[in-house]
Amino acid sequence: xxxxxxxxxxxxxxxxxxxxxxxxxxxxxxxxxxxxxxxxxxxxxxxxxxxxxxxxxxxxxxxxxxxxxxxxxxxxxxxxxxxxxxxxxxxxxxxxxxxxxxxxxxxxxxxxxxxxxxxxxxxxxxxxxxxxxxxxxxxxxxxxxxxxxxxxxxxxxxxxxxxxxxxxxxxxxxxxxxxxxxxxxxxxxxxxxxxxxxxxxxxxxxxxxxxxxxxxxxxxxxxxxxxxxxxxxxxxxxxxxxxxxxxxxxxxxxxxxxxxxxxxxxxxxxxxxxxxxxxxxxxxxxxxxxxxxxxxxxxxxxxxxxxxxxxxxxxxxxxxxxxxxxxxxxxxxxxxxxxxxxxxxxxxxxxxxxxxxxxxxxxxxxxxxxxxxxxxxxxxxxxxxxxxxxxxxxxxxxxxxxxxxxxxxxxxxxxxx
Numbered sequence: 001x002x003x004x005x006x007x008x009x010x011x012x013x014x015x016x017x018x019x020x021x022x023x024x025x026x027x028x029x030x031x032x033x034x035x036x037x038x039x040x041x042x043x044x045x046x047x048x049x050x051x052x053x054x055x056x057x058x059x060x061x062x063x064x065x066x067x068x069x070x071x072x073x074x075x076x077x078x079x080x081x082x083x084x085x086x087x088x089x090x091x092x093x094x095x096x097x098x099x100x101x102x103x104x105x106x107x108x109x110x111x112x113x114x115x116x117x118x119x120x121x122x123x124x125x126x127x128x129x130x131x132x133x134x135x136x137x138x139x140x141x142x143x144x145x146x147x148x149x150x151x152x153x154x155x156x157x158x159x160x161x162x163x164x165x166x167x168x169x170x171x172x173x174x175x176x177x178x179x180x181x182x183x184x185x186x187x188x189x190x191x192x193x194x195x196x197x198x199x200x201x202x203x204x205x206x207x208x209x210x211x212x213x214x215x216x217x218x219x220x221x222x223x224x225x226x227x228x229x230x231x232x233x234x235x236x237x238x239x240x241x242x243x244x245x246x247x248x249x250x251x252x253x254x255x256x257x258x259x260x261x262x263x264x265x266x267x268x269x270x271x272x273x274x275x276x277x278x279x280x281x282x283x284x285x286x287x288x289x290x291x292x293x294x295x296x297x298x299x300x301x302x303x304x305x306x307x308x309x310x311x312x313x314x315x316x317x318x319x320x321x322x323x324x325x326x327x328x329x330x331x332x333x334x335x336x337x338x339x340x341x342x343x344x345x346x347x348x349x350x351x352x353x354x355x356x357x358x359x360x361x362x363x364x365x366x367x368x369x370x371x372x373x374x375x376x377x378x379x380x381x382x383x384x385x386x387x388x389x390x391x392x393x394x395x396x397x398x399x400x401x402x403x404x405x406x407x408x409x410x411x412x413x414x415x416x417x
Contacts, residue, residue: 053102057082105137107146149256154228269302286313309336
């Protein structure tokens with residue numbers, strides 16, 4: 001009995017002494033995958049202190065799927081909205097408190113779990129737009145440059161005739177109504193704080209660049225891979241198009257995709273692109289199949305489309321073959337069990353690979369079953385910290401149930417390849 005008490009006490013002391021993430025330092029590349037339970041959000045601090053947020057998911061709290069057991073709960077609690085928790089997280093880890101702003105924000109595409117969704121509960125900002133997703137984030141913390149996929153290709157989303165089309169008029173997730181709030185936000189913040197809005201320039205490796213000390217880190221760049229179905233060719237800033245004007249393939253294939261390079265280290269994220277067709281087979285014409293050759297092998301990759309069953313086709317997995325997969329999700333539908341089989345297959349590519357997930361709901365656990373042991377972590381904020389000029393990196397998992405966000409586990413060091 002005495003030994004049991006001692007063991008319990010030691011466990012409590014160990015948990016109580018868990019430390020917070022050490023502060024960012026010049027030369028570090030930090031990539032924080034933030035879990036709010038309401039969609040994707042990744043806060044990045046580049047080696048010279050330049051900051052960027054990729055997506056700000058904020059699904060409606062009145063939407064039936066959000067309130068069902070199918071979806072994750074808002075974390076760490078309901079005292080703030082999802083965008084408020086994103087900003088609270090950024091405040092904790094922002095390197096330059098005296099200059100609180102985001103140098104860049106990148107929206108991969110116009111779905112609620114990536115940029116927000118209007119509903120009857122949203123507050124109205126002084127600019128007369130609803131506070132949701134990136135609109136609320138950008139109201140609470142200034143954004144210097146907001147990059148998205150634009151609005152006029154392959155369809156002009158500001159055209160009233162396009163907006164009245166059945167695919168948009170019957171959209172359950174309020175894409176067009178939310179976009180109208182988004183455009184009001186951009187117009188107001190341009191006048192209020194000088195916000196610049198740009199479409200992602202496919203092929204460019206200097207649209208997103210170091211703002212403060214670029215000469216100190218010549219081996220750092222952000223390579224724009226794809227947007228609106230336009231795919232970088234892999235040389236110069238040239239690209240080719242998969243879609244024609246007037247052909248709308250759905251929002252997911254239009255996602256923005258980028259690769260971040262820091263010395264030997266490479267990181268890829270591509271929104272909700274997919275590569276599996278309606279029959280469950282590799283779609284050689286899918287976005288994954290087109291971006292894979294120009295993305296090439298990377299150290300860390302986020303799962304396309306949260307690990308949905310239409311993603312991570314075998315050709316794509318074999319081509320980019322990351323050492324670490326990061327799964328950003330919010331529903332029991334992610335990941336598909338077959339997706340997990342593909343990304344862990346040694347037949348597709350040899351060597352070890354570690355998988356980290358921001359959340360794993362019970363419905364997913366019931367389906368995946370014995371495959372859960374293939375995850376290094378199933379819950380929490382996931383932080384990739386790259387140092388030594390891109391030679392090595394660690395993975396930290398932070399407590400998403402706590403406002404202190406203390407370290408739960410640390411993995412590494414990994415050697416960049």
